């Protein structure tokens with residue numbers, strides 16, 4: 001948390017699965033100079049089969065073709081083939097995480113230091129496995145609704161999902177907050193949700209609201225949390 005020497009507040013974003021609407025989301029983040037962490041499954045791509053979200057088709061990107069699209073943002077792990085790490089057992093989970101990290105390292109030239117739990121599921125053996133493999137943070141889906149700095153980074157709790165009804169209230173509170181302690185606003189989601197819910201305006205509005213402040217550090221998850 002080097003930023004705390006200069007700033008008291010930081011904002012970061014976390015989006016999962018490496019799907020095609022990531023490209024539109026990246027454009028928005030880039031336009032506002034905001035930084036995001038993308039949690040990717042090295043073993044999945046356009047031929048692995050898509051799905052539907054609220055009647056809209058969801059497809060994965062061919063990551064090999066989009067290495068530069070993600071430039072300026074952080075690449076983190078999300079398991080090789082998006083397995084539920086608790087259900088498959090520790091040894092299979094090890095393979096999912098090791099091979100995802102190795103593949104992403106090869107592709108993006110930098111070893112991932114963080115991850116997001118596929119389906120948000122984890123247990124103590126999973127956390128121990130990640131620690132052993134050298135992961136420094138892992139994001140859950142348990143929204144905290146606050147901006148407090150956390151110490152248990154392998155069970156990291158985001159502030160809120162972008163569809164949380166308190167999103168703009170939290171943003172206003174964060175912008176107005178005067179603090180001596182470091183505070184972090186952490187927003188997460190999936191870019192395909194903007195397609196299905198037809199609410200791209202929501203993330204655009206949030207980005208416009210929070211961007212360009214000289215008292216806020218805009219960094220990736222690793223830059224903000226570590």
Ligand SMILES: [Zn+2]
Pocket residue numbers: 016017078082118119
């Ligand atoms: Zn996922």
